[in-house]
Amino acid sequence: MKQPIRRIAISTGGGDAPGLNAVISSVVWAAANRGWECVGIRDGFNGILSPQHYPRGGTELLSRDRVRGIAHLGGTILGTTNKGDPFHFPVRQADGSLVEVDRSGEILDYFKREGIDALVIAGGDGTLTIGNELHRRGLRVVGVPKTIDNDLDKTHTTFGFDTAVSFATECLDRLHSTAESHQRVMVVEMMGRYAGWIALHAGISGGAHAILMPEIPYDIEKVAAAIRERDAHGRLYSLVVVAEGARAQQGQRALLASAEAGHAERLGGIGEQVARELAERTGKDARVVVLGHLLRGGSPTTFDRLAAKRFGTAAVRALDEGHSGVMVALSHPNVIYVPLTEVAGRMKAVPPDSDTLQTGRDLGICFGD
Known part of the structure; x- marks a missing residue:
């Protein structure tokens, strides 16, 4: 039986998207209401892997007061990056070249050392692939689908898309x-x-x-x-x-x-x-x-703000219910849990029989084909 959760972490990776701050605040509030602490990791996992770049620390304990009033703001108070994959971390050599090094063990060691029991990771296919690999190595992980491109599989939509x-x-x-x-x-x-x-x-x-x-x-x-x-x-x-x-x-x-x-x-x-x-x-x-x-950029729409809050609280519920290795997903009218293995490394393209695509054709829009 897994040990009870007392402290979780949250990380935002990949491109920024309107609604990330709403996810962060909802995770913190839902965790605090369960008596859990929440640690924010800066810039994906760079706050752990490159703490020397952060004068005030690469992580911070997120309180209710710290996240109060941020849900309507664009961007992410934790920062984000698409260059910090811990399994393929870029390290510059003496000759100036870049090589990729697996530093994922440092992430797991940090969580164990700091008493962090689980991770909520918000991102697109690349970030959720990282989350899935960390789950495979024993970390309790729940993913939150984030991309303005709406190209994540197994969810009706991602937050950030409606705003864009x-x-x-x-x-x-x-x-x-x-x-x-x-x-x-x-x-x-x-x-x-x-x-x-x-x-x-x-x-x-x-x-x-x-x-x-x-x-x-x-x-x-x-x-x-x-x-x-x-x-x-x-x-x-x-x-x-x-x-x-x-x-x-x-x-x-x-x-x-x-x-x-x-x-x-x-x-x-x-x-x-x-x-x-x-x-x-x-x-x-x-x-x-x-x-x-x-x-x-900019403030998330009502739809994205609500979706982000639903996803954030659902991620905490999933952990509370004992789930790991899943992504919260929107399946109207509910939020469901989908295995990360069904999401990681996959992309949702516009299908050729899409009703929306057919709507465009019926309106006489040229698609160049």
Whole structure:
């Protein structure tokens, strides 16, 4: 029988997302109401693995007062990183090169030394893969699904997605008027490395005329033809939404930097590429707007705020009920527990038979195929 829980830790990893602070505060409150202490780890696990970088300490004891009034704030008070995988931790050598080292044992040693009985880990597929591996090595772990891209499997949605889509839609609303005034093609590049959920939902909601996403390799001539057809009917402007991971049928994803030790590949530049090709094929002035990290910032919407609080409290309940190696997930109308093995390393792409995708096609939106 596992020992009773007296102290837990919480870590936030990967890209930041609106709602992380709501998760942190709800975990702390739900834990405190059970008589548990809650330790916050800074910047994923870097607070443990690189404590020398934190003058005030790489971890902190989170009280009710410390997290009071933070649920509406964007970002995360603990900080986050996508460069601190303890199983593949980047260490610079004397010659300047980077090598990956397994430092996971230091995490387990720290938890044992500090009397921390369990971990709540909030993140996307990479972070939850780390959580699953720590669980396999004996640590009690519950994951919380976090990504603005909504590409985590086994959950209806992730917190952060609704906020990102809402802001992207507002941007498209604003761009309609300026695009129409100048009779331009506006290409709007959005986040979405390997899944086009943001582009699809915001594009349809914001009245885009074409949506290009990773799941559907596009033919640029078909997009240009759709724009020319709009012109022929007197609709002299067009909005084209492009997910950063979109690619042409015979092309590759646009990269800013290739993957290396401790760093995933960085995508970007597809908006400029699409705009240039559309200008050449249509003769129209084409401009680019890159929303980028604007989608990650700001206060979470009501939906994301509530989802984050539901996930945070459910994670504590899961631990209290004796669960480990699970992720809390939204399965309307309830929050359920899903084994991390069914989530770690997997990605949820937009399915070709998606009702939302079919809605876009029925509305006449061009997907470049």
